[in-house]
Amino acid sequence: MIQIKQIAATVVGLTALAVVTVSAATMSVQVKDAPVRATPSFVGQVVGTLAYGDQVEIQQTQGAWSKVAGAGVSGWMHTSALSSKKIVLAAGQEQAKVAASGDELALAGKGFNSDVEAQFKAGHKDIDFTWINRMEKIRIPATEMQAFLKDGDVTPKEGGAK
Amino acid sequence: MNTFYRYAILPLCALVLAGLPACETMDTLSEVGAGVAVATGVATPQQGESIKKAGSAVGKTFESITPEQEYYIGRTVGAVVLNQYKPLNNEAANHYLNVLGQTLTQFSDKPETFGGYHFLIMETEDVNAFSAPGGLIFISRGMIRCCQNEDALAAVLAHEIGHVELQHGLQAINKSRVTSALTILATESAKSFGGQELAQLTEAFEGSITDITSTMMNNGYSRGFERQADRAAVTIMQRSGYDPNGLIAMLTQMKKQLKPGGHDFAKTHPSPDSRIEDIVKWVGPVKPVVSPAVRQARFQAAAAKI
Numbered sequence: 001m002i003q004i005k006q007i008a009a010t011v012v013g014l015t016a017l018a019v020v021t022v023s024a025a026t027m028s029v030q031v032k033d034a035p036v037r038a039t040p041s042f043v044g045q046v047v048g049t050l051a052y053g054d055q056v057e058i059q060q061t062q063g064a065w066s067k068v069a070g071a072g073v074s075g076w077m078h079t080s081a082l083s084s085k086k087i088v089l090a091a092g093q094e095q096a097k098v099a100a101s102g103d104e105l106a107l108a109g110k111g112f113n114s115d116v117e118a119q120f121k122a123g124h125k126d127i128d129f130t131w132i133n134r135m136e137k138i139r140i141p142a143t144e145m146q147a148f149l150k151d152g153d154v155t156p157k158e159g160g161a162k
Numbered sequence: 163m164n165t166f167y168r169y170a171i172l173p174l175c176a177l178v179l180a181g182l183p184a185c186e187t188m189d190t191l192s193e194v195g196a197g198v199a200v201a202t203g204v205a206t207p208q209q210g211e212s213i214k215k216a217g218s219a220v221g222k223t224f225e226s227i228t229p230e231q232e233y234y235i236g237r238t239v240g241a242v243v244l245n246q247y248k249p250l251n252n253e254a255a256n257h258y259l260n261v262l263g264q265t266l267t268q269f270s271d272k273p274e275t276f277g278g279y280h281f282l283i284m285e286t287e288d289v290n291a292f293s294a295p296g297g298l299i300f301i302s303r304g305m306i307r308c309c310q311n312e313d314a315l316a317a318v319l320a321h322e323i324g325h326v327e328l329q330h331g332l333q334a335i336n337k338s339r340v341t342s343a344l345t346i347l348a349t350e351s352a353k354s355f356g357g358q359e360l361a362q363l364t365e366a367f368e369g370s371i372t373d374i375t376s377t378m379m380n381n382g383y384s385r386g387f388e389r390q391a392d393r394a395a396v397t398i399m400q401r402s403g404y405d406p407n408g409l410i411a412m413l414t415q416m417k418k419q420l421k422p423g424g425h426d427f428a429k430t431h432p433s434p435d436s437r438i439e440d441i442v443k444w445v446g447p448v449k450p451v452v453s454p455a456v457r458q459a460r461f462q463a464a465a466a467k468i
Binding site for chain 1: 227228229230231233234235237238240241242244245249256257260261262264265268269271272273274275276277278280281282298312343344346347360361363364366367368370371400401402403404454456457460
């Protein structure tokens, strides 16, 4: 009887542990879009892109890189693109309360957002966002960055970003 | 919070506030208060939970600002910078700056931000550089002229990337503004904000922008923040393969070009000498920058257009 109890307790314990591990291994993409690479390095070939709020399972970590799978893509992402908070794209009132504590949830599009920016612009017509929009469009492809390093005889330490 | 509870918690506030460090006060207070309220039957367990959440929201600081909100703050900070400094309308020059800058970000501790890193040259002889939260970085023509090689320019950009990575801009925001924005979020009743909430949020937003731009453009960050950004710059340069002596070379040149009492870097940054003193502790004795001929040739070609 005692043995059965012990086994039962162990099973419960292990189940709890398994749940914790699984929930801790789910993360959300916290940037507009982020590249997923074949290897844990910025020189790794880009195999796909994940978008804001996409949830991924973390399969493995190596330094600041995480091997992820989710939204139909799998590969390596830099951990700075990921949040342990669940990002909710459209939230109700209860979720708003939880998100305000900032620990478990983050609400997409809430707080300082495009509505607030529009309101700011309406009150400050002298502040021009044309160049801000223009500079945001300048995005250098990974292949151009690698060619730039090579052509300038710049030799990174292995692995790039840590 | 009902009236009864408010009266019940007031004496408790006084007691608890006396003995707690400021940064932990609100979180702990709401935990204690909610616990007492539930135990004494003043609040149901559900209400207790809700009190905890609201109290916790009030206790949060800049760390509660999500990357998405940081992005919106950064856009407006950038627009305010460009209201004072005209951008250099030269596609080739700005492209070169972005190839160098965006490549360097890949070696920082935070290569990914919500909207990514983007760089722009300001058409002014002032020696200046600014980084808005989230990664919009502005470098003056005068600052670029302090750089005699690509390694020195990489150092300037890496220092600004360091400020972004370490969220120094966000830390200039007065805590009360973050609190007020979070309180509006916590009490939000619908999917989109009503006129009044939007007005209050915009007020907190405007205040946040002023806090950041006045720190960045007028008062300067603390000496400690500048040292951290220099440390981050050295790390980025070492990882990427640029010569960290570029940072010392740039500071030495800047020392010659800064006008004492000027409105630029002289006003907002510690003296170049004191910064060099710290940097040599990390990179060793000062050595001249060795920049290969191919790198020097492309730098000079780009700088000629700036």
